[in-house]
Amino acid sequence: MSVLVNRETRLLVQGITGREGSFHTAQMLEYGTNVVAGVTPGAAGREAHGVPVFNTVTDAVAATRPNVSIIYVPAPFAPDAIYEAVDAGIPLVVCITEGIPTLEMVRVYQYVKSRGCRLIGPNCPGLITPGQAKVGIMPGYIHQPGPVGVVSRSGTLTYEVVWALTQAGIGQSTAVGIGGDPIIGTSFIDVLAMFQEDPETEAIVLIGEIGGTDEEAAAGYIREHVTKPVVGFIAGRTAPPGKRMGHAGAIISGGQGTAAEKIAALEAAGVPVAERPAQVAELIRKALG
Amino acid sequence: MNIHEYQAAEIFSRYGIPVNRGIVCASPEEARAAAQEFGSRVVIKAQVHVGGRGKAGGIRLAAGPDEAEVAARQILGMTIRGVPVHRVLVAPAIDIAREYYLGVVLDRASRRVVVMASAAGGIDIEEVARETPEKIVREYADPLLGLHDYQARRLGFALGLEQDLVRPFAKLARQLFTAYMAVDASLAEINPLALTTDRSWLALDSKIVLDDNALFRHPEHEALRDPQAEDPLEQEARAAGISFVKLDGTIGCVVNGAGLSMATMDAVRLYGGTPANFLDVGGGASSQQVATALRLVLSDPNVKAVLINIFGGITRGDVVAEGLLEALKTVDVRVPLVIRLVGTRQEEGRHMLAEAGLTVVDTMEEAAQRAVQAAEGRETRA
Numbered sequence: 001m002s003v004l005v006n007r008e009t010r011l012l013v014q015g016i017t018g019r020e021g022s023f024h025t026a027q028m029l030e031y032g033t034n035v036v037a038g039v040t041p042g043a044a045g046r047e048a049h050g051v052p053v054f055n056t057v058t059d060a061v062a063a064t065r066p067n068v069s070i071i072y073v074p075a076p077f078a079p080d081a082i083y084e085a086v087d088a089g090i091p092l093v094v095c096i097t098e099g100i101p102t103l104e105m106v107r108v109y110q111y112v113k114s115r116g117c118r119l120i121g122p123n124c125p126g127l128i129t130p131g132q133a134k135v136g137i138m139p140g141y142i143h144q145p146g147p148v149g150v151v152s153r154s155g156t157l158t159y160e161v162v163w164a165l166t167q168a169g170i171g172q173s174t175a176v177g178i179g180g181d182p183i184i185g186t187s188f189i190d191v192l193a194m195f196q197e198d199p200e201t202e203a204i205v206l207i208g209e210i211g212g213t214d215e216e217a218a219a220g221y222i223r224e225h226v227t228k229p230v231v232g233f234i235a236g237r238t239a240p241p242g243k244r245m246g247h248a249g250a251i252i253s254g255g256q257g258t259a260a261e262k263i264a265a266l267e268a269a270g271v272p273v274a275e276r277p278a279q280v281a282e283l284i285r286k287a288l289g
Numbered sequence: 290m291n292i293h294e295y296q297a298a299e300i301f302s303r304y305g306i307p308v309n310r311g312i313v314c315a316s317p318e319e320a321r322a323a324a325q326e327f328g329s330r331v332v333i334k335a336q337v338h339v340g341g342r343g344k345a346g347g348i349r350l351a352a353g354p355d356e357a358e359v360a361a362r363q364i365l366g367m368t369i370r371g372v373p374v375h376r377v378l379v380a381p382a383i384d385i386a387r388e389y390y391l392g393v394v395l396d397r398a399s400r401r402v403v404v405m406a407s408a409a410g411g412i413d414i415e416e417v418a419r420e421t422p423e424k425i426v427r428e429y430a431d432p433l434l435g436l437h438d439y440q441a442r443r444l445g446f447a448l449g450l451e452q453d454l455v456r457p458f459a460k461l462a463r464q465l466f467t468a469y470m471a472v473d474a475s476l477a478e479i480n481p482l483a484l485t486t487d488r489s490w491l492a493l494d495s496k497i498v499l500d501d502n503a504l505f506r507h508p509e510h511e512a513l514r515d516p517q518a519e520d521p522l523e524q525e526a527r528a529a530g531i532s533f534v535k536l537d538g539t540i541g542c543v544v545n546g547a548g549l550s551m552a553t554m555d556a557v558r559l560y561g562g563t564p565a566n567f568l569d570v571g572g573g574a575s576s577q578q579v580a581t582a583l584r585l586v587l588s589d590p591n592v593k594a595v596l597i598n599i600f601g602g603i604t605r606g607d608v609v610a611e612g613l614l615e616a617l618k619t620v621d622v623r624v625p626l627v628i629r630l631v632g633t634r635q636e637e638g639r640h641m642l643a644e645a646g647l648t649v650v651d652t653m654e655e656a657a658q659r660a661v662q663a664a665e666g667r668e669t670r671a
Contacts (some may be wrong), residue, residue, distance in 0.1 A: 077503060101473055101503035102395060110402050110432035123361075139601065139633055154548025156600045160653065163600075163631065170604025180547060181502075182397050209548050212397040234553035238536075238558045239567070246532040246569040248502055249397070254415040275559055276654055277552055 002129040002174045003194040003201070004092060004120075005068060009133040012057065012066035012090065013038040014073055014081045014261055016048045020096070021072035024137050025049050031134040033126065037064040039084075057088040068092045070135050079108050086117045093129035094135055095121035095185070102248065105183035106143060110180045112185055119185025123247065125155040125177035136177065138162075146171015149187055149195035153180050153206035153214075153249070156210035157235055160277045161207055162269060168281040170288070173201040180247030182211070188218035198224050205280055205288050206271070211250045211257040219265035229287035232266045232273040233280050234259045290499040291338040293511045295378045297477075304468035306461060306479070308492040311380030320361030322596065323379035324354040330382035332498035334494075335367065335374040338518045340413070347364035366444045375517050383491060388481035390414050390425075390464060393469040400635060402430045404466055407442045411481035436466040454488070461490055472510070473503030480620045485604045522585055529581045531570055538563025539594040539664045541586035541624075543579070545570050545609075553598045556653055562661035565592045570599075579612030583622050594663035596656055601632020610638035614645055629656035 004280040015021035016038025026049050029035055037060040044055040054060040057069070069085040071078055078097040083235050085093045093112070100108075100122050112119045120127060120199065126136015130143035138155070142163045150157040150165075158177055165172060174190050180218055188206060190268050204226070208215040215234065222230055229277070237259040239245050241252040252258050263273045272287075274280045298308040311324040313336065319362045324331045335347030342348060347369050349360035357379060367374045388410035396403040407425045409417045418425055426447040428440040441462040445455035461482070470478040476498040483491045504510055516524065526533030532547060536554075540562045546552035547569045554564035566589065570582045586595055598608045609630060628649045630638050650656045 051671070075502070099505075101506065102475060102500045103402070103470060103473055103503065105431045106395070106400060108400060142632075152548070154546065156544075156546025157548030157552050159632070160549055160552070161602050182395060183400050196346050207548070209551060214397075217398070233552075234549045235555060237555045238564055239551055240534070240536065243534045243567075244501070244532075245534060245567050246553055248500075250547055250551070254418065276556055278652065278654060 002132065003191070003198050004174060004176065005129050005133040005135050007132045009036055009065070009068050009135065010066045011133070012036065012064070012069040012085070013051070013062050014057065014071045014085065016040055016051065016053055016072075017043050017046070018072055024046055024072060025051060026138070028134050031140040033133045033135060036126065040276040042278060053230070057090070061088045061090065066090060068094065068135060071095040071097060073097060076187065079104045082108055082119060083111065086112050086115045091117050092282065093117060093119050093185075094124070094126050095119060096124060096126060096137060096149070097259060098123040100181070102182050109183055109185060110174045118277055120176065121179040123181040123186060124179030124184070125158065127174060127176040129174045130172050136174070138177070142166055143175065144171040147173060147200065147202035147288065148205060149173045149191075149198065149203070150175035150200040150205045150206065150207070151191040151195070152177050153209050153247070154207055154235065157277065158207055161205060161233060161280050164278045164281040168285060169254055170281060170284055173198060180209070180249050182249040182281050186215050189221045192218060192221055192226055196228060203231070203284055205258045205284065206230055206266070208231045208232065208234045208262055209247070209250050210239050210245065210252050210259050210262075211247070213256065215262040216265040219269040222271060230271045231280055231283040231287060232263075232271045233277060234262045234266070290501055290504065290512070290514065291518070292497055292499065293336040293338070293515060294334065294495055295336060295374070296513050297497040299491065300472060300497060301465070301468060301479070301492055301495050301665060304471070305464045306468065306492055307490060308495055309380045309383060311378040313500065314361060314379055315376050317358045317362040317365065318378060319325070320379050321354045321358035324351060324357035327381045329339060331357050331379050332382050333357060333364060334378045334380070335364050336370060337369050337372045338375055338515070339370045339372050342369050347374065359458065367424045372431065383483055383493060384486040385483045386488070387484040389484065390417070390480045391465060391597065392476070392478040392480065393466050393474070394476050396429065401432055402466070402469065404430065404436060404440070404462055406448055406462065406516055408448050408590055414480060414511040419499070426538055428472055430466065435470070436463060438463065454484070457490055472497065473500045473507060474498060475500045486582045496542045522588060526568070526585055529566065531582055531585070533579060534567040535589070536564050536566050537591065538565045539593040540660050541565045541589060541592040543568050543582045543586055543595065543597045544572060545599050549598065550598055553596065553653065556657035557661060560658045560661045561658070562664055564590055576608065576612035576615045579609060580616030580619060583613070583616040587620055587622065587624070592624055594627065594660045596660035597626065597628045597630075598653055598656055599630050599632070601635060604636040605633045606630050606640065607637030610641040613647075614641065617645070627656050627660040627663060629653055
């Protein structure tokens with residue numbers, strides 16, 4: 001088991017002939033992901049790395065029955081790509097794109113939810129079930145199959161923590177990058193619930209950062225609903241207020257969203273919070289006993 | 290992106306919001322002329338992208354042109370929370386009966402836009418939210434349908450406004466919401482919103498923060514950017530597509546990824562140092578971008594050591610190494626460099642750097658410790 005993606009994943013790549021889409025399609029295929037189709041309007045009939053390309057998601061769905069779509073489409077066109085995937089009935093849509101206008105995401109979030117679909121991202125590295133499916137831009141080789149579920153708002157910081165786990169001989173069930181934007185399709189709580197249900201996940205790593213109150217909400221959820229051990233890491237202890245730290249969502253505004261508040265909330269919920277990324281592996285080892 | 294009060298007021302008035310229109314002045318003489326034109330008591334307000342300007346003395350009343358000139362001279366020479374004042378707004382002083390707050394902001398928790406109002410206007414709304422949250426009333430806009438009229442009216446009733454004031458207030462709330470959505474703001478605020486002695490509504494201060502992610506679909510907003518209000522290094526970084534935030538420490542950081550960049554700053558502090566900046570070179574960081582990043586960081590005279598932390602994913606180790614070597618050719622590196630490089634093709638990258646006589650360390654912890662030692666003038670070599 002695992003969550004969201006696995007050997008049964010049949011992946012569609014939207015924006016497959018673009019620079020990013022093409023590069024990462026090759027990477028995902030190399031990892032063993034079952035990429036069944038790609039979409040680029042006007043490129044039907046072509047192949048990208050042996051994958052058939054269609055004009056529309058509807059055509060791709062009719063011909064290849066994908067159950068997950070990943071979007072590598074520039075920000076101005078990414079919301080439309082999400083709508084297209086959702087309208088074609090794809091239940092899980094992963095949007096890598098950074099820079100989508102926030103108010104556009106307010107609408108997208110509501111629409112996706114109303115259709116009963118799940119969106120991961122945007123502005124995320126995607127997700128990976130080691131040894132089964134890589135649906136994203138993360139380097140595959142740093143992961144190994146195992147019992148730890150990872151959920152994170154960040155990209156490279158997740159790689160850092162995963163790498164520390166792998167080097168300590170601790171594998172991952174699934175690692176989910178939920179994205180660094182103020183509005184994202186899937187929250188910490190959604191993924192925590194999935195890991196709690198997943199019989200192969202024995203412990204959970206939650207990697208948060210400054211901005212918003214999702215970590216505080218997650219802490220409340222953990223206290224009430226999560227029986228598996230959780231270890232946290234929060235980036236941005238040294239971040240100044242009022243400044244956007246790279247991610248659109250990483251900003252302390254109105255005195256809200258500080259690392260200190262998030263750490264306090266997690267610790268109050270019984271979640272040990274690592275001071276350094278590598279320490280996450282030590283705390284997980286302790287938690288796994 | 291932050292814009293000035295006078296620019297926000299112009300936008301508000303385009304959406305029908307009554308604003309206290311003033312004249313923007315860059316010199317005391319202009320302020321004098323503006324006061325003369327209004328022929329009344331005037332208020333002179335610093336135009337800076339930071340809050341708390343009132344408390345800092347950046348807002349003054351003047352009885353006439355003479356006082357206006359004096360006040361403008363004082364304010365134009367001020368630095369408010371580190372930001373020098375280059376312009377003031379001169380506007381007629383208003384006879385205020387009551388002051389309110391009206392704002393539109395994104396509520397991340399509910400993933401909706403929320404319209405907030407309070408009868409405790411004119412003061413720091415964050416303070417009100419903290420101390421007396423019951424004094425703020427809220428209506429959440431439907432993501433697809435927007436703010437309904439009844440919601441705008443409900444705000445007015447919740448504030449306890451007299452019947453005759455509710456409809457004009459509701460109209461104002463809808464106008465502010467419309468403006469917020471139309472310009473892709475992340476904040477639109479009127480504080481204070483004045484109820485004047487003749488019972489009309491007037492925006493005395495206008496504030497808009499624009500969503501950086503949406504600037505591509507509002508090319509007209511580029512003209513609102515004030516280059517004088519932005520740190521020159523931050524401007525250069527933005528032009529190069531690098532996320533950079535200047536801090537006041539001594540250890541320059543060059544990192545790929547926003548989360549990792551914050552974690553690197555935190556590690557520096559954990560080992561007793563202080564980060565000089567946040568810097569994310571971005572995903573597919575090219576040689577040129579890494580070189581620009583290094584130059585940016587080194588141009589800060591406070592920097593005593595530079596920590597480069599690259600975790601390759603889509604950023605290849607050999608590309609990063611190439612960029613570093615390129616940069617080192619063009620940049621005068623007068624401080625110790627500590628490099629940590631992991632990821633795709635790390636061996637090639639490390640080999641290239643080692644051949645050039647640079648030291649590469651294995652872990653982020655080690656890199657942070659070494660950088661702190663180096664900044665303190667201690668030996669960095671193992």
